[in-house]
Amino acid sequence: MASDPVFRVALHGSAVLTNPRFNKGTAFTAEERRAFGLTGRLPHRINMLDEQCARAWDQLDTCGSDLAKNTFLQSMRDQNWVLYYALIRRHLKELIPIIYTPTEAEAISNYSHLFRKSEGLYLTFVDQDAMEDDFLEQTKGRDIDLVVCSDAEQILGIGDQGVGGIGISTAKAAIYTLLAGTDPAKILSVTLDVGTDNDQLLDDPLYVGWPHRRVRGNDYDTFIDKFVQLVRKHLPHSLLHFEDFGVTNAYRLLEKYRDNHACFNDDVQGTGAVTLACVMAAVGVTKSKLSDQRIVVFGAGSAGLGITRQLRDGMVEIDGLSKDEANKRFYLVDKFGLIHERLEPSKVREAVREFVRPQGEWDDASLDGNGAVGLLETVKRARPTVLIGCSTVGGAFTEEVIREMKKHSERPIILPLSNPSRLHEVKPQDAMDWAEGKALIATGSPFPPCKLPGGKEYIVAECNNALIYPGLCFGAMLTKSRILTDSMIIAGTQRLASLSPALKNPEDALLPDFGDSPDVNLEVAIAVAEKAIEEGNATVDWKKEEVRERAVEKQWNPVYGVFVYDPQGDS
Ligand SMILES: NC(=O)C1=CN([C@@H]2O[C@H](COP(=O)(O)OP(=O)(O)OC[C@H]3O[C@@H](n4cnc5c(N)ncnc54)[C@H](O)[C@@H]3O)[C@@H](O)[C@H]2O)C=CC1
Numbered sequence: 001m002a003s004d005p006v007f008r009v010a011l012h013g014s015a016v017l018t019n020p021r022f023n024k025g026t027a028f029t030a031e032e033r034r035a036f037g038l039t040g041r042l043p044h045r046i047n048m049l050d051e052q053c054a055r056a057w058d059q060l061d062t063c064g065s066d067l068a069k070n071t072f073l074q075s076m077r078d079q080n081w082v083l084y085y086a087l088i089r090r091h092l093k094e095l096i097p098i099i100y101t102p103t104e105a106e107a108i109s110n111y112s113h114l115f116r117k118s119e120g121l122y123l124t125f126v127d128q129d130a131m132e133d134d135f136l137e138q139t140k141g142r143d144i145d146l147v148v149c150s151d152a153e154q155i156l157g158i159g160d161q162g163v164g165g166i167g168i169s170t171a172k173a174a175i176y177t178l179l180a181g182t183d184p185a186k187i188l189s190v191t192l193d194v195g196t197d198n199d200q201l202l203d204d205p206l207y208v209g210w211p212h213r214r215v216r217g218n219d220y221d222t223f224i225d226k227f228v229q230l231v232r233k234h235l236p237h238s239l240l241h242f243e244d245f246g247v248t249n250a251y252r253l254l255e256k257y258r259d260n261h262a263c264f265n266d267d268v269q270g271t272g273a274v275t276l277a278c279v280m281a282a283v284g285v286t287k288s289k290l291s292d293q294r295i296v297v298f299g300a301g302s303a304g305l306g307i308t309r310q311l312r313d314g315m316v317e318i319d320g321l322s323k324d325e326a327n328k329r330f331y332l333v334d335k336f337g338l339i340h341e342r343l344e345p346s347k348v349r350e351a352v353r354e355f356v357r358p359q360g361e362w363d364d365a366s367l368d369g370n371g372a373v374g375l376l377e378t379v380k381r382a383r384p385t386v387l388i389g390c391s392t393v394g395g396a397f398t399e400e401v402i403r404e405m406k407k408h409s410e411r412p413i414i415l416p417l418s419n420p421s422r423l424h425e426v427k428p429q430d431a432m433d434w435a436e437g438k439a440l441i442a443t444g445s446p447f448p449p450c451k452l453p454g455g456k457e458y459i460v461a462e463c464n465n466a467l468i469y470p471g472l473c474f475g476a477m478l479t480k481s482r483i484l485t486d487s488m489i490i491a492g493t494q495r496l497a498s499l500s501p502a503l504k505n506p507e508d509a510l511l512p513d514f515g516d517s518p519d520v521n522l523e524v525a526i527a528v529a530e531k532a533i534e535e536g537n538a539t540v541d542w543k544k545e546e547v548r549e550r551a552v553e554k555q556w557n558p559v560y561g562v563f564v565y566d567p568q569g570d571s
């Protein structure tokens, strides 16, 4: 058996108990209590981590709502990292929805009212002259591998949340630790407070962010660039994760920086990757090819377009289609209806141009009350085999839409991916009933299984980027890759797809269970790291054969080590 790791710690007395990285609470041993001046600061009895977890679980049980549980866990994280992560690891499926989607969305929208303690780095537009000092204050002497940042323009389906964006950066960071084993001490969570266009926040006297309209244009770009250059200068080997930016900035910033630093946009690339893996599994069940699919994407924002591009690239890489041929498999429907050539140019964003349906094809289509080619008409004429929702429009996949799809597709693949749960385009059970028990379904947030006509149950896979992004980025971090390339992402995606339970049993879920997500993300990380080495992007001198062992070795696990007091040690 491996012996407990030994840590040399320079803190003493209450400083150890108030530092979440080192605090063990009642688990400090008698020897440690003497060495760190804790004997009189703790009750007599020494607990094991398992006992602490059992007590915390009971305490959590007394919280009256999911939001109260989220708040309880947040304060546990402020007190004791090992206990927080150990508790969640022991109850992964129950607690991920509490610390992540859907409950975290509620916590973020109440951020100013629930505020208790600062977490992470707050960079505010008006304070940008001090940005480097503020940045160094939190990073100096720390060995940071990962920076997770958000400007909070499009948080988890609930729109602009201003300074509350720190909540998504810290939640995504926690998922990195839980599912990939990234050391929490090596992660920096950042909110980029450039104001907010959310009137409710601006009118709220308790709002704790910068009460100003969102800064845009050159001023915004200069502010973001200042931040990215600090990351590049002071943390050159780190990975920079962008989360929940508005659609235009999401694409622009990724393209601007990804060739010079390892950058990742989760809503674009993570969502694209997990959905590609999910559709690959589904076409395995229907015994067809990716390139045989006709795909309607409802909501062509960061996620919708990221998914479209990733599926398109999959058709090119895996099935050998040309890019132009692959583009023709997609029908994008946004708030002005189907994106086609006759739409006014102002309604067609630059990023969607390659997927615009040609003039002529839709000339005689019926228009809805807004003069648009709506979803139902698109489904009638395009006869999709795959229908994906990333629109935040709850209930948009109506009975008529699903029944129409079923007329032309024996096993319709239906993926309502919008978060949180109330914004899903269709409830899985409704989709299954309307598709006469034949739908293949995955959702963005967790849902209970569907009942099938014969009484059996169908497990609804969770197609959430958390099933893949921690592994994708951990693979790049492990190998200290200079950049995160599309082919590294495809390698991770193929590894995830190969783990689909539906490949072994077509009646099973399309993606692995979230309870298995730590093992799944490890596999993804290994595939990405191997690819990084093969492509020459890695800056570590490893052979591909040693990646698995190294990856496991580098994982942080929520266990208490043995502490030795050492004034020259960590603090
Ligand atoms: N399952 C997962 O892993 C992920 C899910 N999401 C979810 O996807 C949703 C979209 O997120 P983002 O793409 O980041 O937001 P976004 O704001 O970039 O995209 C939303 C798109 O939907 C369009 N839309 C709005 N109303 C519409 C309507 N009535 N009909 C058709 N389209 C309409 C908007 O114009 C926009 O293009 C959110 O609910 C988010 O939580 C996002 C990332 C990952």
Ligand SMILES: CC(=O)C(=O)O
Binding pocket: 101, 155, 156, 157, 244, 266, 267, 419, 464, 465, 466
């Ligand atoms: C899951 C995620 O990244 C989102 O809903 O934005």
Ligand SMILES: [Mg+2]
Binding pocket: 156, 243, 244, 266, 267
């Ligand atoms: Mg997101």
